[in-house]
Amino acid sequence: MHDATPLIATIVGGLVLAFIFGALAHRVRLPVIAGYLVAGVVAGPFTPGYVADAHIAQELADLGVILLMFGVGLHFSLKDLLAVKNISIPGAAVQMGVATGLGMLLGWMLGWPMAQGFVFGLALSVASTVVLLRAMEERRLLDSDRGRIAVGWLIVEDLAMVLALVLLPALAGFLGGNAGGAATPTTGELVQTVAITIGKVVLFVAVMLVIGKRAIPWMLQAVSGTGSRELFRLAVLAIALGVAFGAAHLFDVSFELGAFFAGMMMGESKLSQQAAEETLPLRDAFAVLFFVSIGMLFNPHILVQQPWLVLAACFIIIVGKSVAAFAIVRLFGRPTKTALTIATSLAQIGEFSFILAGLGVSLGLLSEEARDILLAAAIVSILVNPLLFVALDRWVAKHDADAPDEHPDMRGHTVLVGFGRVGRRVFAELQATGAPVLVIETDEDAVRDLREHGGADIVIGNAAAAPVLAEANLGSARALIVTVPDPFEGGQVVRAARAARPDLPIVARAHSPDCVSHLAGLGASEVVYGEQELARSMFEAAQPRPAHGGH
Known part of the structure; x- marks a missing residue:
C-alpha cells in the first residue's frame, strides 16, 4: 500500500476532519465554520497527532477564494460595480484608514515601532472575502443593493492590498525593516513603483473590458455547441483559473481580482447561470479547506500569553471597523438596515491579513508575536461573525425599515x-x-x-x-x-x-x-x-x- 502524498493526505484529512467537527458544531447549534476552524487546529502543528501540510493547505485555500470570487463575478456586472462606486471607494478608504489608525494607536500604547503598528493596523483593516461572501450567499443578498455595496467595498480593499503588497518591500528599508539587501528607494523611484503598479491594474481592466468581454462569452458559447457537459465544465474552470493566474503573473494583480473580472466577463454570456452551477460544488469544497487552513495557523498558546492584546485587536476588528463602516454608510444616506449589514460583513479579517502579516515578518516590519496576535484575533472574529449575522437577521425581521410594521390579519392566504x-x-x-x-x-x-x-x-x-x-x-x-x-x-x-x-x-x-x-x-x-x-x-x-x- 502506497503512502499518501502530502497533497492527498491534506485534502482527505482536511475534508474528513471538517466534516466531523462541522457536524458536531451543527449538533450543538454553533456555526459550522466553528467546526471547520477547530478541524484546522487539530490538523495544525500546535496540537498533537496528525499534522497536515500547511503550505499545500494554503494553496488549496487560495483555489477556493479564486473560485468564490469567480462565482461572485458571474452575478455581477460592470454597471453594478459602477453603481456603488460613490459609496464603496470613499467608504472602504475611510474605514481602512480608521482601522489602521486604531492599530497604530494600540502599537504606540505598547511601545511598538511605528512601522509595526502601521502593518498591524493595515492587516486589521481588510475583511475576509470568503467569510463575507458566504454570509451574503446564505442570505441571498449578493444581488441586492446591500450585497453590491459589500462586493464593491471588497474590490476596493483588494486593490488597496495589491498596492500595499507591492510597496511594502520597496519601503521596508525606509520604515526600519530589511529590504533583502536592497537599497532604500528614492522618492522618484517610489513614485515610479506606484505609477507602474496602478498602470498594470488599469491595463488589466482595459484588456478584460475590450478583449475578455467578447472572447470569454464567445468561447463559452462555442464549447456549449459541442454538446459535451464535461467540456463545458472544464472550459468554465479553465477560464476562471487561467485568467486569475494570468492576472497575477502578467499584471501583478491578485488572483482574487483576476477571477472576479473573469466571472464578470463570463456573466455577459447567456450561459452564465449554468457556469455558476457547474462551479458550485468545487467552490464549496475549497471554501471548507480555506477555513481549515486558517485553523492550522492558529497557536492556542497566544490566548494564554497575551489575552488582553488579542481582545484589543478583536475590539478594533469587531467594534472599531463596524462603527466606522456604519457611520460612513449612514452619512451617504443609506438605510439603517444597509449600514448594519455592511458593518456586520466587515467585522472580521482573513486571507489578505495573513498574507500581509507574513510579508511583514519576512521584511522585519512585524514581530512574530504581533503576527500570532493577529491570527488569534482573526480566528475569534470569524467565529463571532456568524453570530453577529444571526443578531442582524433578528433585527431586520423585527425592524425592517422598508416593510410595514404590521400586516393585515390575513386568513385563507x-x-x-x-x-x-x-x-x-x-x-x-x-x-x-x-x-x-x-x-x-x-x-x-x-x-x-x-x-x-x-x-x-x-x-x-x-x-x-x-x-x-x-x-x-x-x-x-x-x-x-x-x-x-x-x-x-x-x-x-x-x-x-x-x-x-x-x-x-x-x-x-x-x-x-x-x-x-x-x-x-x-x-x-x-x-x-x-x-x-x-x-x-x-x-x-x-x-x-x-x-x-x-x-
Missing part, C-alpha cells in the same frame, strides 16, 4: 417563499385566481418588483426564522409554497413551518429523487420534481389529439 423565476410564475397563477398571497423574500430587488406588481403582502427575511413565519401569520394560512431551488435551504423552511403548524399543506420543489425524499422527510405534503413534471408534460403533448367533426 397562501404563503409563497421566494420570488425567483419559479416563484414569479406561481405568484402570477395565484393572482389570477384572486386568492390572497403573502410573499416571503430576502432580495431587495425582488421586493421592489413585488411592490410594483401589487396585490401581495410582503415579509422581508429568512423564511426559516420563527419571527418571520409568525409575521406571515402561518396559523391562518391556506397553504405554504416553497419555491427556493436549494434543497437544504428549502428543507429548513419546510421543517420550521411544519413545526409551527403540523396540519399546514406544504408544497416544495426538487431537482432529484433524493431531494424529494429529503423534503418529504422534513414535512412537505407534496414535492414537485421538476424533471418528472417536464416528462409528463412532454408525454401529454406528444399524444395524438382526437379529430374534430368525425362523428
Whole structure:
C-alpha cells in the first residue's frame, strides 16, 4: 500500500476532519465554520497527532477564494460595480484608514515601532472575502443593493492590498525593516513603483473590458455547441483559473481580482447561470479547506500569553471597523438596515491579513508575536461573525425599515417563499385566481418588483426564522409554497413551518429523487420534481389529439 502524498493526505484529512467537527458544531447549534476552524487546529502543528501540510493547505485555500470570487463575478456586472462606486471607494478608504489608525494607536500604547503598528493596523483593516461572501450567499443578498455595496467595498480593499503588497518591500528599508539587501528607494523611484503598479491594474481592466468581454462569452458559447457537459465544465474552470493566474503573473494583480473580472466577463454570456452551477460544488469544497487552513495557523498558546492584546485587536476588528463602516454608510444616506449589514460583513479579517502579516515578518516590519496576535484575533472574529449575522437577521425581521410594521390579519392566504423565476410564475397563477398571497423574500430587488406588481403582502427575511413565519401569520394560512431551488435551504423552511403548524399543506420543489425524499422527510405534503413534471408534460403533448367533426 502506497503512502499518501502530502497533497492527498491534506485534502482527505482536511475534508474528513471538517466534516466531523462541522457536524458536531451543527449538533450543538454553533456555526459550522466553528467546526471547520477547530478541524484546522487539530490538523495544525500546535496540537498533537496528525499534522497536515500547511503550505499545500494554503494553496488549496487560495483555489477556493479564486473560485468564490469567480462565482461572485458571474452575478455581477460592470454597471453594478459602477453603481456603488460613490459609496464603496470613499467608504472602504475611510474605514481602512480608521482601522489602521486604531492599530497604530494600540502599537504606540505598547511601545511598538511605528512601522509595526502601521502593518498591524493595515492587516486589521481588510475583511475576509470568503467569510463575507458566504454570509451574503446564505442570505441571498449578493444581488441586492446591500450585497453590491459589500462586493464593491471588497474590490476596493483588494486593490488597496495589491498596492500595499507591492510597496511594502520597496519601503521596508525606509520604515526600519530589511529590504533583502536592497537599497532604500528614492522618492522618484517610489513614485515610479506606484505609477507602474496602478498602470498594470488599469491595463488589466482595459484588456478584460475590450478583449475578455467578447472572447470569454464567445468561447463559452462555442464549447456549449459541442454538446459535451464535461467540456463545458472544464472550459468554465479553465477560464476562471487561467485568467486569475494570468492576472497575477502578467499584471501583478491578485488572483482574487483576476477571477472576479473573469466571472464578470463570463456573466455577459447567456450561459452564465449554468457556469455558476457547474462551479458550485468545487467552490464549496475549497471554501471548507480555506477555513481549515486558517485553523492550522492558529497557536492556542497566544490566548494564554497575551489575552488582553488579542481582545484589543478583536475590539478594533469587531467594534472599531463596524462603527466606522456604519457611520460612513449612514452619512451617504443609506438605510439603517444597509449600514448594519455592511458593518456586520466587515467585522472580521482573513486571507489578505495573513498574507500581509507574513510579508511583514519576512521584511522585519512585524514581530512574530504581533503576527500570532493577529491570527488569534482573526480566528475569534470569524467565529463571532456568524453570530453577529444571526443578531442582524433578528433585527431586520423585527425592524425592517422598508416593510410595514404590521400586516393585515390575513386568513385563507397562501404563503409563497421566494420570488425567483419559479416563484414569479406561481405568484402570477395565484393572482389570477384572486386568492390572497403573502410573499416571503430576502432580495431587495425582488421586493421592489413585488411592490410594483401589487396585490401581495410582503415579509422581508429568512423564511426559516420563527419571527418571520409568525409575521406571515402561518396559523391562518391556506397553504405554504416553497419555491427556493436549494434543497437544504428549502428543507429548513419546510421543517420550521411544519413545526409551527403540523396540519399546514406544504408544497416544495426538487431537482432529484433524493431531494424529494429529503423534503418529504422534513414535512412537505407534496414535492414537485421538476424533471418528472417536464416528462409528463412532454408525454401529454406528444399524444395524438382526437379529430374534430368525425362523428
